[in-house]
Amino acid sequence: MADVTLTVDGKKITAPAGTLLLEACKSAGIEIPAFCYYPGLSLQAACRMCVVRIEKMPKLQTACTTPVAEGMVVTSESPEIAQARKATLQLLLGNHPLDCPVCDAGGECELQDMTFKYGAADSFYAEPKDHREEQKWSPVVYFDRPRCILCYRCVRMCGEGMDVFALGIQNRGSSSVIAPNVPAQMSPDDLAHVDCEQCGMCIDACPVGALTSGTYRYKTRPWEMNHVSTICTHCGDGCKTTLGVRSTTDGSEIVRGDNRDKSGINVDFLCNKGRYAFDFANNEDRITQPLVRQPNGEMKPVSWEVALDHVGKRLRELRDTRGGKSIGVIGSNRTTNEEAYLLQKFARTVLGTNNIDHHRTADYVAFARALAGTTDRTASLKDTLTAPAIMILGGDPTIQAPATAWNIRTNVRNNRARLYIANSAEIKLRRQAKAFAHIAPFSYGALASFIAGDDSAVDALTHSGADASSFHEFRKAIRAEESLLVLLGSEFRDADLQRLLAFGKTLPNRKFALISDYVNSRGAADMGLLPDLLPGYTPLAGNTTFAEYNTPTTPGLDLLEMFEAAGRGELSALYVVGTNPVSRYSVDPASLKDTFVVVQDMFLTETAAVADVILPASNLYEKSGSVTNSYGDLQLVNKAGDRAGVRSDFELIVRIADKMGANMKVLVPFGKGTRADMGQSRGAQSGEADRHAVWLSANNMEPKLSPFDPFAILDEIQRLVPGYNLLRLQLLSGNDQHLQPAVTVTDLVQISKRRDLVLPANDTLFTSGTLGRYSAMLSDLQHNESLRPPTGLTQIQTAAD
Ligand code: SF4
Ligand code: SF4
Numbered sequence: 001m002a003d004v005t006l007t008v009d010g011k012k013i014t015a016p017a018g019t020l021l022l023e024a025c026k027s028a029g030i031e032i033p034a035f036c037y038y039p040g041l042s043l044q045a046a047c048r049m050c051v052v053r054i055e056k057m058p059k060l061q062t063a064c065t066t067p068v069a070e071g072m073v074v075t076s077e078s079p080e081i082a083q084a085r086k087a088t089l090q091l092l093l094g095n096h097p098l099d100c101p102v103c104d105a106g107g108e109c110e111l112q113d114m115t116f117k118y119g120a121a122d123s124f125y126a127e128p129k130d131h132r133e134e135q136k137w138s139p140v141v142y143f144d145r146p147r148c149i150l151c152y153r154c155v156r157m158c159g160e161g162m163d164v165f166a167l168g169i170q171n172r173g174s175s176s177v178i179a180p181n182v183p184a185q186m187s188p189d190d191l192a193h194v195d196c197e198q199c200g201m202c203i204d205a206c207p208v209g210a211l212t213s214g215t216y217r218y219k220t221r222p223w224e225m226n227h228v229s230t231i232c233t234h235c236g237d238g239c240k241t242t243l244g245v246r247s248t249t250d251g252s253e254i255v256r257g258d259n260r261d262k263s264g265i266n267v268d269f270l271c272n273k274g275r276y277a278f279d280f281a282n283n284e285d286r287i288t289q290p291l292v293r294q295p296n297g298e299m300k301p302v303s304w305e306v307a308l309d310h311v312g313k314r315l316r317e318l319r320d321t322r323g324g325k326s327i328g329v330i331g332s333n334r335t336t337n338e339e340a341y342l343l344q345k346f347a348r349t350v351l352g353t354n355n356i357d358h359h360r361t362a363d364y365v366a367f368a369r370a371l372a373g374t375t376d377r378t379a380s381l382k383d384t385l386t387a388p389a390i391m392i393l394g395g396d397p398t399i400q401a402p403a404t405a406w407n408i409r410t411n412v413r414n415n416r417a418r419l420y421i422a423n424s425a426e427i428k429l430r431r432q433a434k435a436f437a438h439i440a441p442f443s444y445g446a447l448a449s450f451i452a453g454d455d456s457a458v459d460a461l462t463h464s465g466a467d468a469s470s471f472h473e474f475r476k477a478i479r480a481e482e483s484l485l486v487l488l489g490s491e492f493r494d495a496d497l498q499r500l501l502a503f504g505k506t507l508p509n510r511k512f513a514l515i516s517d518y519v520n521s522r523g524a525a526d527m528g529l530l531p532d533l534l535p536g537y538t539p540l541a542g543n544t545t546f547a548e549y550n551t552p553t554t555p556g557l558d559l560l561e562m563f564e565a566a567g568r569g570e571l572s573a574l575y576v577v578g579t580n581p582v583s584r585y586s587v588d589p590a591s592l593k594d595t596f597v598v599v600q601d602m603f604l605t606e607t608a609a610v611a612d613v614i615l616p617a618s619n620l621y622e623k624s625g626s627v628t629n630s631y632g633d634l635q636l637v638n639k640a641g642d643r644a645g646v647r648s649d650f651e652l653i654v655r656i657a658d659k660m661g662a663n664m665k666v667l668v669p670f671g672k673g674t675r676a677d678m679g680q681s682r683g684a685q686s687g688e689a690d691r692h693a694v695w696l697s698a699n700n701m702e703p704k705l706s707p708f709d710p711f712a713i714l715d716e717i718q719r720l721v722p723g724y725n726l727l728r729l730q731l732l733s734g735n736d737q738h739l740q741p742a743v744t745v746t747d748l749v750q751i752s753k754r755r756d757l758v759l760p761a762n763d764t765l766f767t768s769g770t771l772g773r774y775s776a777m778l779s780d781l782q783h784n785e786s787l788r789p790p791t792g793l794t795q796i797q798t799a800a801d
């Protein structure tokens with residue numbers, strides 16, 4: 001839209017025609033107070049805090065509902081406006097409890113800020129306060145009615161933003177009250193509740209302390225925490241989150257997950273896992289001392305030195321006597337890229353084995369192979385906010401990738417994006433869809449063929465008795481789109497995925513993304529935690545990229561083959577880093593009885609229970625590095641929490657390699673940075689870059705003086721891994737960057753022999769693999785869900801099949 005020019009407080013500003021005056025002012029650095037306005041939600045004009053004087057208009061006008069116009073002359077601050085805003089505040093404070101000293105929002109409250117600014121210290125309204133008890137609407141949502149200023153942000157957030165509609169308004173006028181969707185009379189415990197997705201977005205949007213969070217309330221104050229910007233450890237979207245951290249006697253504890261930093265790929269969204277499920281880190285079952293199995297079978301706590309010596313010595317012995325090919329390594333989709341890369345390098349160059357794998361939640365090998373040699377064919381998560389047309393085939397983003405679902409809803413609502421969905425389940429996003437193709441169960445292969453042009457596949461797609469013509473309409477509509485963003489669920493694998501992508505590539509302006517389940521599922525595959533491919537999906541044999549590695553050239557055992565080999569007594573050792581394959585793949589623990597098993601983990605998982613050595617490891621919130629989300633967006637992970645007695649997976653791999661006598665300078669090329677100003681870095685606060693790190697990097701003086709510094713290996717990733725020619729300053733500044741497809745060769749010889757090892761995690765909104773079992777808040781939410789009366793008010797648990 002064409003720009004218009006207007007004058008605000010004597011300053012000329014320009015903004016696209018149609019922009020709201022409040023937004024135009026914000027862009028020009030002029031702040032207009034607003035309680036009921038929330039960007040992207042419908043306009044309410046309920047609070048009158050944003051009033052401004054517009055020349056030639058008789059009364060003060062609300063800036064949140066007035067579009068800019070050419071030649072408009074606006075006054076945003078004057079004694080008249082200040083008086084109007086003060087009067088509004090006095091009215092709001094008439095029945096406000098004024099309990100700022102104990103209110104969770106104290107120090108971050110928009111009402112408090114405005115009261116200070118406009119000096120509404122006295123009031124004409126002196127009625128007795130109408131006290132109401134705080135209500136617990138769910139384990140994570142609490143409501144303090146007297147604090148509510150009736151801005152209706154929460155109602156709109158839940159309805160428009162989340163498409164849940166769990167909150168509404170009861171009564172009228174001064175008796176209006178926010179009410180949840182399960183009233184006391186419908187509830188088994190006679191108390192009102194919310195039947196909803198428990199995302200906490202309503203709490204985030206609340207400008208005051210009327211809605212508070214079950215994890216944070218009454219715990220601490222904002223100024224008592226450090227605010228660390230990092231990446232959520234749960235799903236494959238990889239949302240940017242701000243963790244509130246405070247010191248404890250044995251480290252530092254995360255007390256709040258928040259989205260103060262709205263600069264990320266998730267913009268203003270966090271789901272319940274990102275917001276609340278950090279508490280696994282504080283779980284008292286956490287292992288904080290190395291354990292070694294004794295000859296009598298008992299696990300005994302030992303010192304780090306003893307444990308690492310034992311692991312190094314034993315692995316070296318087994319490698320030298322039974323050969324590296326008798327050793328297996330299983331990595332994680334929740335460790336950083338640097339850790340995943342180092343692990344495969346350790347396996348291949350120190351242990352001498354290609355027996356390395358991880359729990360695959362999507363077929364990234366087939367994806368990379370199909371898109372090899374293309375540019376601009378992969379979508380970033382940000383694209384879901386702006387693409388004019390989106391098609392989702394398989395999967396269920398609402399549950400599996402909630403930020404993706406949020407972005408799509410926002411895009412449909414605000415930009416009228418056209419959404420097309422084909423799924424065998426009636427997933428919730430179909431409510432935003434222009435067309436929904438309900439396909440028969442297990443017919444994703446037929447769907448790939450049909451979309452690629454095979455009309456005969458339509459029969460397999462169609463439920464018995466259903467009309468097949470709707471599929472033809474659906475295909476016609478998506479083909480008619482000039483550009484289309486295609487999101488694929490993990491149902492598409494191997495030949496189906498390649499057929500679909502091969503066809504998609506023939507059409508212009510099609511971009512693709514393959515949705516997986518965990519924060520670094522994509523990174524784990526990109527970094528080569530695979531038995532048949534090196535990092536960047538590089539073939540083992542005949543490549544020159546990794547020539548300096550001197551790796552074995554024959555493919556190793558995949559994850560299941562390793563357990564089969566163990567059962568036959570052919571696997572001498574198994575090194576498991578941050579994953580729980582025994583539970584995930586229902587492995588018989590007895591099959592590992594002749595295998596020396598080393599496990600790095602936080603908890604005594606089913607896999608750790610059969611280990612000979614357990615090394616207590618830190619989680620993603622307790623380390624630095626980078627991760628790559630499902631879309632190929634690379635982001636920086638910053639260390640927030642800490643726990644005495646645990647070490648990062650990176651450090652542990654390095655220490656084991658050292659104990660085995662490996663050349664540290666070859667394994668981790670550390671020490672190449674210049675010795676620079678080593679003063680303490682300020683640490684990235686919310687929304688800020690770590691300026692010290694950025695400056696050092698800009699001057700090529702990053703200190704990489706220790707083999708435990710993950711950035712020492714980032715150089716090598718950047719240098720060797722196809723597709724990871726990243727921009728360091730972007731990464732260190734906390735900005736996401738989208739990486740193009742990794743693979744550069746089309747002929748990946750080993751791929752033809754691969755078997756389908758993709759195993760979707762099938763998490764619900766309230767589970768998160770093994771990690772979720774140790775999150776008290778997720779357990780509470782699951783329990784809460786099980787108590788839910790069968791109202792059918794919201795659709796939460798429709799998992800894709
Ligand atoms: S927590 Fe529940 S009520 Fe609040 S916005 Fe999310 S879905 Fe709606
Ligand atoms: S609870 Fe908060 S967000 Fe909802 S209407 Fe009241 S003040 Fe506004």
Ligand code: SF4
Nearest residue numbers: 232235239271274403
């Ligand atoms: S959408 Fe995914 S990455 Fe974002 S907060 Fe939720 S679980 Fe974390």
Ligand code: FES
Nearest residue numbers: 034045047048064
């Ligand atoms: S922000 Fe404009 S009326 Fe509330």
